[in-house]
Amino acid sequence: MTPARRQTAGRTTVLPRGAVAGAVPVALAVLFAAASPASAGTVGASGAGDPYFPLQGNGGYDVRHYDLTLGYDTGTGHLDGKAVLSARATQCLTRFDLDLNGLKVTGVTVDHAKASFRRQGQELVITPRHALREGQEFRVAVDYQGEPKPVTDPDGSLDGWIPTDDGAFVANEPQGAMTWFPANSHPVDKASYDITITVPKGRTAVSGGVLVAQRTTGGHTTFHWRQTEPMAAYLATATVGRFQVEQYTTRDGIQVYNAVDPREAAAATPVLRKLPSVLDWESKEFGPYPFRSAGAIVDKATNVGYALETQTRPVYDRAPDLSTLVHESAHQWFGDSVTLTRWQDIWLNEGFATYAEWLYSEQHGGKTAQQTFDALYGRPAGDDLWAYPPANPGSGAHLFDTPVYARGAMALHKLRQAVGDATFLNILRTWAAEHRYGHGTTAQFIRLSDRLSGKKLEGLFHTWIGTAGKPAKS
Ligand code: ARG
Ligand code: ZN
Numbered sequence: 066m067t068p069a070r071r072q073t074a075g076r077t078t079v080l081p082r083g084a085v086a087g088a089v090p091v092a093l094a095v096l097f098a099a100a101s102p103a104s105a106g107t108v109g110a111s112g113a114g115d116p117y118f119p120l121q122g123n124g125g126y127d128v129r130h131y132d133l134t135l136g137y138d139t140g141t142g143h144l145d146g147k148a149v150l151s152a153r154a155t156q157c158l159t160r161f162d163l164d165l166n167g168l169k170v171t172g173v174t175v176d177h178a179k180a181s182f183r184r185q186g187q188e189l190v191i192t193p194r195h196a197l198r199e200g201q202e203f204r205v206a207v208d209y210q211g212e213p214k215p216v217t218d219p220d221g222s223l224d225g226w227i228p229t230d231d232g233a234f235v236a237n238e239p240q241g242a243m244t245w246f247p248a249n250s251h252p253v254d255k256a257s258y259d260i261t262i263t264v265p266k267g268r269t270a271v272s273g274g275v276l277v278a279q280r281t282t283g284g285h286t287t288f289h290w291r292q293t294e295p296m297a298a299y300l301a302t303a304t305v306g307r308f309q310v311e312q313y314t315t316r317d318g319i320q321v322y323n324a325v326d327p328r329e330a331a332a333a334t335p336v337l338r339k340l341p342s343v344l345d346w347e348s349k350e351f352g353p354y355p356f357r358s359a360g361a362i363v364d365k366a367t368n369v370g371y372a373l374e375t376q377t378r379p380v381y382d383r384a385p386d387l388s389t390l391v392h393e394s395a396h397q398w399f400g401d402s403v404t405l406t407r408w409q410d411i412w413l414n415e416g417f418a419t420y421a422e423w424l425y426s427e428q429h430g431g432k433t434a435q436q437t438f439d440a441l442y443g444r445p446a447g448d449d450l451w452a453y454p455p456a457n458p459g460s461g462a463h464l465f466d467t468p469v470y471a472r473g474a475m476a477l478h479k480l481r482q483a484v485g486d487a488t489f490l491n492i493l494r495t496w497a498a499e500h501r502y503g504h505g506t507t508a509q510f511i512r513l514s515d516r517l518s519g520k521k522l523e524g525l526f527h528t529w530i531g532t533a534g535k536p537a538k539s
Pocket of ligand 2: 392396414415418
């Protein structure tokens, strides 16, 4: 069914068999202010204040754009990088951090003036020559190099720049961005990206967005990708390998770029052929597809054990099955365009993408959502499914476990039952429309559901996403 997503520890039984299967950074900074590590006056905080990943992201500024220029030697595994961040100070800053893990930094400038820096764990601490004023636009350039290494997540899976036999599988959820570029890497800070990657001729480097240029000279090929819609750092990729490439434009004008490892092509081709119809179906359910480009990166990296909804162009560790394609595509609305503000709200991504699989199955001759719900509900009270509340998985170790995916989807099914099909779809569409390119919180989703249904749904949500244990039949 969904082998790619099913291998991750603890997620082997996410679904029953047969179930196909503008950000407002300033306001959000305020949202986090109370939880943020003390930002002593003019020093940017070392984290965004997320209890699950306290050092992820930083305080004191907001990134508008990343311009990454990378060179990857697939023979030695060496990465040469230059990152230029265009940002705006949200407070006076005598010092601020970027997130970067491993690698060697060889130079930093702020507005073209050499800045001093030091490394402290995953923080790159930068002291500009002149303090930045609140509201000031500035440009940070970081030169770095080395052999990127993935991090091991609290759930035991690899995350970040993961070398493969022909390049690298690059996926950053929840914390891998810092393994290959310096960033403000909490999802609360979204930005546009230009990512330019040079690899040996014969290899392909694939990122999100549109391919604006490709050039081969002197045994190397350079790929320049541009993502104009705001993106969280965890949704960036720069996956490298030997790929078969297919490009076309859909009837709706979406530019599709698929890159497939030839060893996975036989299995991937029939599934990828359905991408336009899946996006079309999801657009009818959830509202217009949020991006101008789409596609898939199908690698052969089965040790990774999961796929990721990298923005516009999900990355798969093997040929996906149809339900996985539906799932990662649904994330383009839920997770990528509408992004969480704290990792605790991960069910807003995974519960929604899982429910998209249920809906797709129901409307394409498979099990109904009700059947999928009933099969899950039949699990005994001691089952992992009920181990903790989807909207409070408790730590980064449980972000991608069964309660978040399956019980999160069950909560949406209960919502659908309570408000009826038409209102339910209206809620999903309004959610995608009102928070497009921005962020959303669980509390906001509950308020929206109340507003559009005219009901008080607090109790339903409390039971289905807010409490541990198997809910009683209602
Ligand atoms: N969001 C991915 C999905 O669609 C899962 C990512 C899992 N990442 C991890 N580090 N375990 O299911
Ligand atoms: Zn997912």
